[in-house]
Amino acid sequence: MEFEPKIVAFLCNWCSYTGADLAGTSRMKYPANIKIIRIMCSGRIGPTFVLKAFREGADGVMICGCHPGDCHYHEGNYKCLRRYKLIQKYIQQMGIEQDRLRLSWISASEGKQFAELAQSMTEVIRELGPCDIKSVMETFA
């Protein structure tokens, strides 16, 4: 059976989640691999949620927030960006490919960009293949 990537996407309520909704109202198409979890601000995203998603079996994790300067809460997205860079360095140390985690800015009007992002992320993860974290974490050797 062909590998179907499992991707968890954390979207901020004001820009990115609205952008993803717009992709829907505009009837754009993207793969069903992306499962969206809504949070109020990308500033709420930190290592715990990202690592948990991997731990529960995600092959890829996406974080989307408002464009720099456009954060509904002024600068939560910058806080997210700072943590993201650190998480990237950490996951690489843990043997997780950095491409499995992506941060993108999607505005409320960027339904098309969201659909394209979902598409490209799915392709990238399909290329990388499954992430073993869940099975490794569940079996002690």
Added chain:
Amino acid sequence: MSNIRIGVYVCWCGTNIAKMVDVKQVAEAVGNMDDVVISKDYKYMCSDPGQELIIKDIKEHKLNRVVVSACSPRIHELTFRKALENAGLNAYLFQMANIREQVSWVHVNRKEATKKAIALVRGAINRVRWHEPLEKRRVDVNPATLIIGGGIAGMSAALEIARADKQVILLEKEKELGGQLRFVNRTFPDFIPTSDFIEPMKDDVLHHPRISVLTEANLNELHGYIGNFIGHIQTGAKELKVEFGNIIVASGLKPFNPAPMENYGYGKLPNVITSLELEKMLQTGEIRQTNRKLPEKVAIIHCVGSRSSQYHEFCSSTCCMTALKYSNQVLDMLPNSQVYQLYADMRAMGKGCEELYTATSRKNVMFLMYDQEDGLPYIRKAGPKEDCNLLIEVNEKLSGERIEVPADLVVLMVGMEAHEQAKKLGQTVGISLCGNEFYIEKHPKLDPVATTTDGVYVSGSCQSPKNISDSITQAKAAAARILATINYGSVEVEVTTAHVNEDICCGCQTCVRVCPYGAISYIADDRVSRVNEVLCKGCGTCTTSCPTGAISSRHFTEKQILSQIEGVMLELMEN
């Protein structure tokens, strides 16, 4: 045994969802999850019978949690929360799974879409289990209002509020009231002298007992929150501390400076003037060239700095009609002159505007069209043999030819742009700018008056270029909104705020500066951080910054989101 009793409702949304998602299968697949008491599908959950179904089940089955799997929570979350309240259940014991905008409308494979819908509903069920009832909170509203900007919008709002016998503090950064309209001679499309209404209005404002006008004044600092703001206002050398409950920002805009556009030679070629300079001439009643001669040929160029990828992409909205107004005014004063309109597109929206266009086109006015993508008009000095001062080279779109338009006077219809102080003022009052530096409203359609900061409203052309009537409409709308909250006496504030578990907080103070609203302070006596929940907007950035786990975000707790992640991944692993 768990005392959690969850009801799950899967909406068909007619065929919107049901066509792509097997709603019955979704309802069945989650029906056997822990704590799920009933799981149903229904044609339209948001309809009255749909809501009744939930209310009835809550009562009959003693449900204490509800999941609705339907459209985006941005559309109907409030509808269903209300239904819960009607059934006597706290509104926050509810979670939505978005299977329309984010499933049925974006996927093409029914099997995959159904599988994903199940995953999202499982996430919602896992999450709702940890939801806690949240109580709505209200704060009292100080009945005074601060209005920033004494132009037509600010003055209209001030009078509206003052006439309801409520106090207004009107701030104007210039010496006198009136804003941009001080420089405009007559209105379009009806040619009313602006002084006919601006002057009486200024008089009313200045003499109204409920309005305090502060000219040459700026807002230095703003503290507090909706209903209870404290502003530090600079007037001359002194700083006043003023308290008020709401704010209207009506700080206006400024005209675009065409000097950087080399093709127009503004500032270098004589007799190339801006629309505002023409207004000055109209005000004095004399249209003359720099050599004092009367111009015989007047050319008016549209879209200067507007609708251009290089300068401003937006349309300044008022210039087309102002240009038509000028044609008429020029012909009135110089009946023998020839007027040229070099336009990109003629935008004649609004009452009486198309009629003005038709009437103007019957006069001695030549309309020539240019395409901004095909090169802008280029102005050069005419030779001594020509019977005009200036020649405008332009690729005329309708004829497809490059032509030369003779002119003695060229009027540049400069666009409007955001005020240079807009950014600073926005930061002070806590409102953001959109890409073109105008203030962003709370919702472009549903709430074009409010902003994302509660208690701060926008009016007039600081939000986008506007004509007089639109500015006044928005100003009066803002005034009405504010009067409504003053009348009620209190306002509801965010309940999904952050709070600190003081038994855990170690006082490291990592959170304090993270808060964009200054809602967190360190209480030295107790050696803990504390959240002012009225100021908190619930972004959760502090929660994620807290190294001890002492801070948590109501309705977005660690447990709720981690459980949702588990739920969403649950289904996926079965394959």
Added chain:
Amino acid sequence: MSEQNKPKLKLAVYWGAACGGCCVSVLDVHEKLFDVVAAADLVFWPIALDIKYKDVEAMPDGHIDVTLFNGSVRNSENHHMAKLLRDKTKILVAYGSCSHMGGIPGLGNFSSRKEIFNRVYHDTETTVNPERIEPKEKYSVAEGELSLPEFYNDVRTLDQVVDVDYYLPGCPPQTERLVEVFMAIVTGAELPPTGSVIGALEKSQCDECERKKTDNKLIKEFKRPWEIIDDGETCFLEQGVICMGPATRGGCGYRCINGNAPCKGCYGPPADAPDPGAKMMSAIGTMIDSNDEAEIEKIVDGIVDPAGTFYRYSLPKAIIRRKLTTIKEN
């Protein structure tokens, strides 16, 4: 003497994969040891008493009142003893960072068994092993078959192999805390709910740390401790040095900070932060004082080993409890 009528407690101390420091911390009760032996019989403690495993095996289940199990579970012997002592003990205490969260041996989860064997038996600069001999679990000699415990690929915490009643954290635990806990058990004081951390504070280090703390937690450049001239007064984080204090329970008397070294996190997380590394990474990330992507990257580069820094004592307990690729080589 009424003491004679009261049955004495039966106490055991055992070490898994440990350095011995925890056992020394028990010895550090000094003259209080007399109070201990007055109230309890030490029935098993390999470092101090000559009692064999078979003696423990012979005990009835639940025979021991309290076992302090220190060290992580690195091999099958540790695992076997953990199970055995669980059966024989009423109150099993994970004693010290290693049994609590994996501790320093837990850093072994950055490598696979194969990598560790290669390093230890072949690649170390001082090793001469031309025949490439490695330990084998079974080896036949003329006298019969010899056996060695299986070296696990994954380091485990005590609660990853058996149920644990209490956790007494620290590397090693502060002896005073041990005495307090012991006395509480002896006097029959009401014990906290099973699964609790005992002998540590609810709040983290900063609460008792005496360094000056402000809200100025903005870091432009991360520094190793030797790169700063510490004024001895300012919060380490405010000097750009990573200190795990905010994500680490107090109770140790902030010993490291008192010695002018930042906290490394041995006392483990407060109750609501199960993965202290992730929590601290999140906090530290937020403190980065830049909104510019390139500059943020540069600042992050200053944290040489994020995984090792944030998970120094807690890797096996982390959400991602080991390095991923190494499993495949095993």
